[in-house]
Amino acid sequence: MNKIERVNDFVVRFANVNGSGSASANNLFAKALFRLGVPVSPKNIFPSNIQGLPTWYEVRVSEHGYLGRRGGYDMVVAVNGQTLLQDYRELLPGGYFIYDSTKELSADFTRTDITPIGIPLTELCNEAFDHPKLRQLLKNIIYVGSLSFLIDLDFAILTEAIERQFAKKPKLGEPNIKALEIGYAYAKEHYHGTCRLRVLRTDKLGADILLDGNSASALGAIYAGATVAGWYPITPSTSIVEAFEKYAAKFRVEKETGRRKVAILQAEDELAALGIVIGAAWNGARAFTATSGPGISLMNEFLGLAYFAEIPAVLIDVQRVGPSTGMPTRTQQSDLLSCAYASHGDTKHILLFPCDPRECFELTADAFDLADRLQTPVIVMSDLDLGMNEHVSPPLSWDDSRRYDRGKVLSADDLEKRQGKWGRYLDVDGDGICWRTYPGSHPTKGSYFTRGTSHNAYSAYTEESPVYQAGMARLLVKWQTARTLVPTPRTKIRDPQSRFGAVFFGTTTHAAYEALSRFARQHGMKINSLRLRAFPFQDEVIDFIDRHETVFVIEQNRDGQLKSLLTNEAGVLPAKLESILNFDGLPITADFITAAIQAFFDRNPACLAERNGGQQ
Amino acid sequence: MSTEKPVFRHPQATRNTLGLTRKDYEGAVSTLCAGCGHDSTTNAIIQACFELAVEPHRVVKLSGIGCSSKTPAYFLSRSHGFNAVHGRMPSVATGANMANRELLYIGISGDGDTASIGMGQFAHALRRNLNLNYICMNNGCYGLTKGQDSATADFGSAGKKGVPNPYSSIDLCELAIGLGASFVARGFSGDKQQLVPLIMGAFAHQGLAFIDVISPCVTFNNTATSTKSYEYVREHSEATNTFDFIPLQQEILTHYPEGTSQEVIMHDGSIIHLHKAEAGLTITSRRKALDNLEEQKARGRLLTGLLYINPESKDTHEIINSTLRPLNSLGEADLCPGNAALQQINAGLR
Numbered sequence: 001m002n003k004i005e006r007v008n009d010f011v012v013r014f015a016n017v018n019g020s021g022s023a024s025a026n027n028l029f030a031k032a033l034f035r036l037g038v039p040v041s042p043k044n045i046f047p048s049n050i051q052g053l054p055t056w057y058e059v060r061v062s063e064h065g066y067l068g069r070r071g072g073y074d075m076v077v078a079v080n081g082q083t084l085l086q087d088y089r090e091l092l093p094g095g096y097f098i099y100d101s102t103k104e105l106s107a108d109f110t111r112t113d114i115t116p117i118g119i120p121l122t123e124l125c126n127e128a129f130d131h132p133k134l135r136q137l138l139k140n141i142i143y144v145g146s147l148s149f150l151i152d153l154d155f156a157i158l159t160e161a162i163e164r165q166f167a168k169k170p171k172l173g174e175p176n177i178k179a180l181e182i183g184y185a186y187a188k189e190h191y192h193g194t195c196r197l198r199v200l201r202t203d204k205l206g207a208d209i210l211l212d213g214n215s216a217s218a219l220g221a222i223y224a225g226a227t228v229a230g231w232y233p234i235t236p237s238t239s240i241v242e243a244f245e246k247y248a249a250k251f252r253v254e255k256e257t258g259r260r261k262v263a264i265l266q267a268e269d270e271l272a273a274l275g276i277v278i279g280a281a282w283n284g285a286r287a288f289t290a291t292s293g294p295g296i297s298l299m300n301e302f303l304g305l306a307y308f309a310e311i312p313a314v315l316i317d318v319q320r321v322g323p324s325t326g327m328p329t330r331t332q333q334s335d336l337l338s339c340a341y342a343s344h345g346d347t348k349h350i351l352l353f354p355c356d357p358r359e360c361f362e363l364t365a366d367a368f369d370l371a372d373r374l375q376t377p378v379i380v381m382s383d384l385d386l387g388m389n390e391h392v393s394p395p396l397s398w399d400d401s402r403r404y405d406r407g408k409v410l411s412a413d414d415l416e417k418r419q420g421k422w423g424r425y426l427d428v429d430g431d432g433i434c435w436r437t438y439p440g441s442h443p444t445k446g447s448y449f450t451r452g453t454s455h456n457a458y459s460a461y462t463e464e465s466p467v468y469q470a471g472m473a474r475l476l477v478k479w480q481t482a483r484t485l486v487p488t489p490r491t492k493i494r495d496p497q498s499r500f501g502a503v504f505f506g507t508t509t510h511a512a513y514e515a516l517s518r519f520a521r522q523h524g525m526k527i528n529s530l531r532l533r534a535f536p537f538q539d540e541v542i543d544f545i546d547r548h549e550t551v552f553v554i555e556q557n558r559d560g561q562l563k564s565l566l567t568n569e570a571g572v573l574p575a576k577l578e579s580i581l582n583f584d585g586l587p588i589t590a591d592f593i594t595a596a597i598q599a600f601f602d603r604n605p606a607c608l609a610e611r612n613g614g615q616q
Numbered sequence: 617m618s619t620e621k622p623v624f625r626h627p628q629a630t631r632n633t634l635g636l637t638r639k640d641y642e643g644a645v646s647t648l649c650a651g652c653g654h655d656s657t658t659n660a661i662i663q664a665c666f667e668l669a670v671e672p673h674r675v676v677k678l679s680g681i682g683c684s685s686k687t688p689a690y691f692l693s694r695s696h697g698f699n700a701v702h703g704r705m706p707s708v709a710t711g712a713n714m715a716n717r718e719l720l721y722i723g724i725s726g727d728g729d730t731a732s733i734g735m736g737q738f739a740h741a742l743r744r745n746l747n748l749n750y751i752c753m754n755n756g757c758y759g760l761t762k763g764q765d766s767a768t769a770d771f772g773s774a775g776k777k778g779v780p781n782p783y784s785s786i787d788l789c790e791l792a793i794g795l796g797a798s799f800v801a802r803g804f805s806g807d808k809q810q811l812v813p814l815i816m817g818a819f820a821h822q823g824l825a826f827i828d829v830i831s832p833c834v835t836f837n838n839t840a841t842s843t844k845s846y847e848y849v850r851e852h853s854e855a856t857n858t859f860d861f862i863p864l865q866q867e868i869l870t871h872y873p874e875g876t877s878q879e880v881i882m883h884d885g886s887i888i889h890l891h892k893a894e895a896g897l898t899i900t901s902r903r904k905a906l907d908n909l910e911e912q913k914a915r916g917r918l919l920t921g922l923l924y925i926n927p928e929s930k931d932t933h934e935i936i937n938s939t940l941r942p943l944n945s946l947g948e949a950d951l952c953p954g955n956a957a958l959q960q961i962n963a964g965l966r
Contacts, residue, residue: 034966035966207962207966208966209962209965209966210965210966211965219958219961222951222952222953223952223953223958224952225946225947225948225951225952227714227715227943227944227946227951228711228714228715228943230707230710230711251953251957252951254939257939257940258937259937259938259939259940260936260937260938260939261938261939261941261943261946261950261951262938262943263714263932263933263936263938263943264936265710265714265744265932265936267707267740268736268737268739268740269736271704271707271736271737272704272706272707272710272736272737272740273707274707275700275704275706275707275708275710275711275737276707276708276710276711276714277711278700278708278711279678279698279707279708279709279710279711279712279713279714279715280711280712280714280715280943280944281711281715282698282708282711282712282715283676283711283712283715283716283944284715284716284944285711285714285715285716285943285944287711287714287715301701301704302701302704305700305701395959395962396958396961396962397955397958397959398952398954398955398958399955400954400955403948404947404948437696438696438716438944439673439676439695439696439712439716439719440673440674440676440696440716440718440719441673442673443671443672443673443694444673444694447673447693447694447695447696447697448696448697449688449689449696449697449698449699450696450697450698450699451698451699452699452700452701453699461689
């Protein structure tokens with residue numbers, strides 16, 4: 001048997017029972033790797049359940065800095081009886097199977113191509129600790145101790161982390177450190193030289209941070225000056241508002257009064273959540289909501305109103321698996337079309353696509369400027385993987401000279417000085433964006449009646465076809481203006497002559513970059529790439545597609561929603577676009593993308609041959 | 617289409633303490649049916665605002681969808697208005713109020729808008745005790761879609777189509793009291809003497825003031841068999857009512873002394889019993905307030921007036937302890953923690 005032998009480049013999968021306290025032990029492990037300066041990407045693959053169902057935690061270590069999922073597991077820590085056999089079977093040949101050997105493995109466990117590492121976790125734990133509740137938690141810490149020995153992970157990093165975590169309650173830290181020591185000692189005694197996966201301290205991370213996207217989005221909303229949040233709890237978006245509340249308690253308390261410079265309202269449903277946002281934004285506050293696909297479905301009505309009545313609104317859609325209730329705790333990029341065209345009638349909405357926590361922060365902050373400037377909803381398209389998992393990310397930063405762009409708002413003075421009749425929907429600047437007023441600004445000027453019914457330039461109800469049509473046409477002028485304001489894509493031209501390109505967005509990014517690098521290494525085939533950061537699409541997107549013969553559109557849904565959007569909105573011929581679709585609910589892997597690209601060239605062998613023969 | 621009224625001010629028009637006339641509180645010409653109860657309610661709102669001498673531009677008008685929800689266009693043209701979507705006025709009003717607590721908020725809804733499609737939002741705005749003057753113009757039917765029964769139509773009541781309503785009805789006042797409302801009243805669009813002070817009281821109340829205004833639909837629920845109709849049309853002769861541009865022939869106004877019961881006799885002879893709250897009725901106890909309503913109901917009477925009030929209630933802003941300054945007035949200095957704070961956050965994430 002060839003044991004997998006690698007340094008700073010492997011995947012460990014933990015198989016646990018939900019609600020058994022495994023999360024903190026697994027986090028401890030991931031954080032320790034991070035503190036060694038090793039690029040690491042932890043992914044929590046959890047059930048829609050509070051206690052009892054299987055849950056997994058994957059930790060990928062990648063010296064090269066590949067932060068997407070790779071595919072396959074080099075080591076499994078299997079402590080869930082329900083999935084033990086499944087976890088055993090899914091381990092890669094040459095891998096390491098760590099299990100609780102208090103009970104012997106049954107006759108089903110017959111693989112000879114892996115290395116079993118039995119550690120009597122229950123027995124060790126029961127010997128050392130009396131408290132039943134503590135036992136369950138510490139059993140997890142014991143295997144972290146064993147791992148520390150097996151992969152040569154600096155033990156001091158773990159104990160420091162425990163000390164830091166329990167700084168205020170050192171009494172609670174003690175048994176944790178004891179558990180680490182027990183696990184370490186057992187592995188050292190029984191498995192010396194067994195495991196050939198190793199971590200070495202390196203300095204690949206620089207100033208990087210480890211943060212989940214939802215916290216980053218919440219910080220973006222705090223920094224952008226959001227004062228009103230209307231929301232309804234829904235996985236996987238809930239932690240955005242929880243984090244917003246936490247940061248508001250820190251940063252938004254008036255010293256003199258103890259009162260808060262924020263209004264966070266948990267609404268009765270998502271309809272009301274967005275209604276609160278729209279009412280607040282109409283009245284001049286920066287407001288947002290965080291939700292997921294089912295919430296977007298309910299918010300359609302208000303999205304249409306905000307589009308047509310031209311009211312700013314910021315939504316963060318942390319996408320999960322649909323349709324319907326789908327898999328609430330699994331990830332997907334499947335709300336693209338339902339967000340782009342949300343609501344009845346002709347509507348289009350601005351979408352932003354962050355790919356890491358720093359972008360969650362920045363694009364959420366930018367969303368408020370864009371919504372105010374364009375007087376329309378802006379939806380930040382995150383997903384469960386990005387929102388709920390911790391990611392290595394460049395540090396956050398804020399330019400203190402930055403001023404909020406509140407868009408075209410007339411103050412009392414402006415109204416006083418203004419010549420001619422003001423109209424709420426009068427396009428005086430020719431960019432499709434009109435001047436608005438806040439209620440209560442001026443005693444006699446600037447009041448208007450906001451409505452979701454057809455209106456003229458002065459916001460009076462109208463059923464005159466030319467007036468209605470002019471209003472709808474102006475919204476398209478505004479859409480063109482939006483194209484000049486939304487974040488630009490990130491293009492990588494690996495070979496200016498390449499006939500192949502790839503387009504993707506959000507959490508597909510990391511696995512896609514890895515797959516494209518791998519493909520270039522293995523086949524000498526350089527595929528250019530464009531990472532979308534916003535909808536509507538700029539000319540740059542269209543040019544990128546035009547310059548290539550075939551463009552892989554890589555996304556995490558069944559129906560190729562980005563492909564549809566590109567076809568519909570960028571005038572691209574669908575035949576040019578080759579969909580690569582992952583919709584299993586787990587973050588897309590580099591293996592999957594590589595295989596899909598390979599399959600394309602297998603079907604079209606001339607492409608690859610010509611490429612290799614012609615250019616290399 | 618909304619039509620603006622001609623700007624003409626009578627030189628001797630009465631002025632309030634702000635020096636404004638009633639005309640300064642009016643809006644566009646109503647497009648509702650001639651004699652619609654909603655127009656009387658609109659006039660009561662104008663009168664209340666005039667008498668209270670509120671600055672028109674400091675009022676925010678919001679509504680949902682339906683005949684009643686059109687009325688904000690017909691009063692306070694100097695105020696910002698927001699005609700939202702069906703049943704969603706309360707959430708939009710909530711957001712607006714959160715953004716600026718210094719303005720006065722009036723929300724107009726109807727019985728379809730409140731008791732059916734917007735029931736959830738109604739209930740939760742009450743729970744949060746939003747500082748809002750919530751007026752439901754209640755006519756027991758869907759006017760804009762031509763007369764279907766609404767959820768407040770009484771059991772057995774029949775509108776123009778002649779089919780008795782087979783379902784039990786929702787009493788919005790009882791519901792509001794049960795849900796923890798802090799100000800609940802019932803008015804009648806034909807009784808301005810009672811309604812104007814109720815609206816004024818609602819504006820003065822800190823928290824959600826709910827007024828269920830029985831406001832008959834002259835077109836679809838004007839039958840002998842309806843419990844929310846006028847079939848008897850009385851000639852209206854309030855000559856001083858110069859601000860009212862709608863034909864008043866069909867509008868009914870009732871006049872009666874405090875503490876008495878009044879019968880409004882329908883065109884065909886059927887009767888609505890309007891019973892004004894008797895002096896001495898306890899209106900500061902939720903349980904008593906519910907009893908009062910049920911007792912009158914058992915006697916076939918509709919209790920009107922101020923039904924329940926909790927003057928001590930805390931509104932949403934007080935519940936969540938938000939700043940006394942309008943949130944929409946805060947800028948970067950108040951809201952943005954700055955890069956130094958962010959660098960500290962970064963340090964904690966390594």
